[in-house]
Every structure is written in structure tokens, then in C-alpha cells.
Amino acid sequence: MGNARPGPAHERLGALVGEWEGEEEFAATPWAPAGTARSRHSFRSGVGGLAVIHDYAQVRDGEPFDGHGFFTADPGTGEVVWFFFDGVGFPPDVPLRGDWDADGVLRLAKTTPRGQARHAFRFDGDTFEHEIDVRLGDAETFSPFARGRFRRV
Template structure:
């Protein structure tokens, strides 16, 4: 059997490769009071080009308050994007968020017993906007939890 290789959607994900930094606005949530923060991402390609690996740090009040690690793949069965997220809150990342590209916007959704989330990565040449909208158990509508505006450092 020939091993599969990266395709066009892997190339789209690879546009994130590099270091990014930006300002974030968080809404009050079960995890904290909200407010302003600074976020840093480092993206790199791994697993022979078949995955995008993501490391993240959020800084509030001069110290790192939150860390995360993400793994994106192009699912060979659906051709959609799957994203597993591990972070300092410690929740298991199953199921992955799933979604698709819509032009330069990657839209993802995830449903867990704690609620549902929508993630939007709007990618430009040297900038991207990342939004998280949550709908917790008992809520009818999604509410923006976080918005970050990031610029490429390298």
C-alpha cells in the first residue's frame, strides 16, 4: 500500500505555520471572570505533513494563565478537518471538533456533555481572528466566549 501524502487541505492548514501573537477578549464563563489577555500560538507541520500541531499560551496580569496543545488533521474518511485540543483545564479531547474550510475561514464545531462550541479561524496573509462561541447546557443560543486578533511574528 502506498502511504497517503498531504493534499490541498493540508496545504491550507500549513498557512498557519509560524509564531503568532495578539490581544484577546474573554467573556465571563464557568472558567473565570473574563477580561483582556494576550495570546501566543506556535504552529508547525508534523507527522510527515499529515497534521498541523499547535501550541498556545494565554497571559493575564503578567503571567501565563492557560496553556493548550492542538492537533489538526484532514480526516481521510470525510475530507473534513478534525481538531483535538488538550489544555490546562484537563478535559479529555474526545470528540474532536470537526469542520470545513469556507474560503479562508475554517469553521469547526464540537458537542460534549458540558455543551457545544463553535470555533472560527479567519485567516489572512499575516493575521488571523479566532473566535469561540459556547452554548452551555440549558442555554438556547451560542454566546461569544473569546475573540483573539493575532499577527504573525515569523
């Protein structure tokens, strides 16, 4: 059995590849108070072009926090999937799923027993914005959780 070959969905994920640094603002959650962080995203191509491997690191109030994941395309649906595990410690029981919208924004979402999360990645040349909105517990609406702006380094 030979390896699968990357398709257009995999190639589009190439927009992420690179080293990115920036600032993030966070709302208060059950896990941490509101605050700001200096963060770095490192994205590299892997698995013969079928995945983008993601390393994330931040420093907030002098405390480090990190995460690791990968993006790929679901061969059955063509959707982008993102498996991510971070220092909060919850296992990635389901990936975030989504796609690029008509404006070129990568939108991903997932539901877990703790709530729902929606992510948006907006790229503009050597910058990108990452927004996270959450709906925790019995909340009826989504609320901003994180807003970050990053520059390619």
C-alpha cells in the same frame, strides 16, 4: 504499509503554520471571569505534512494558561479535525470538526457533555482572527466566548 501522503486539505492547513501573537477578550464562564489575555499560537507542520501541531500559551491577570493540539484532515470525509487539550483539564474526547467556507474562513465545532463550541479562524496575510462561541448547559443560543486578533511574528 507506507505512509499516507498529504492532500489538498492538509496543504490548506499550511495557512496556520507560523508563530502568532496577539490579544484576546474573554467572556465570563463557569471556569473564569471576563477579561483579556496576551496570547501566542505556535503552529508547525508534522507527521510528514499530515498534521499541523499547535501549541497555545496565554497570560491573563499574570496567570499562565496553555494548550496543545493538532489539526489534520479526516481521510474518510475530507473534514478538518482539531484535537485540543488545555489547562482546563477536560480530555479531548472528540475533536472539533469542520471545513473552510466559501470566504476562506476555517470553521470548526464540537459537542461535549458541557455544551457546544464553534470556532472560526479568519486569515488575512500576516494576521488572523480567532472567534469562539459557546452554548453551555441548557442555554438556547450561542454566546461569544473569546475574540482574538493575532499577528505573525
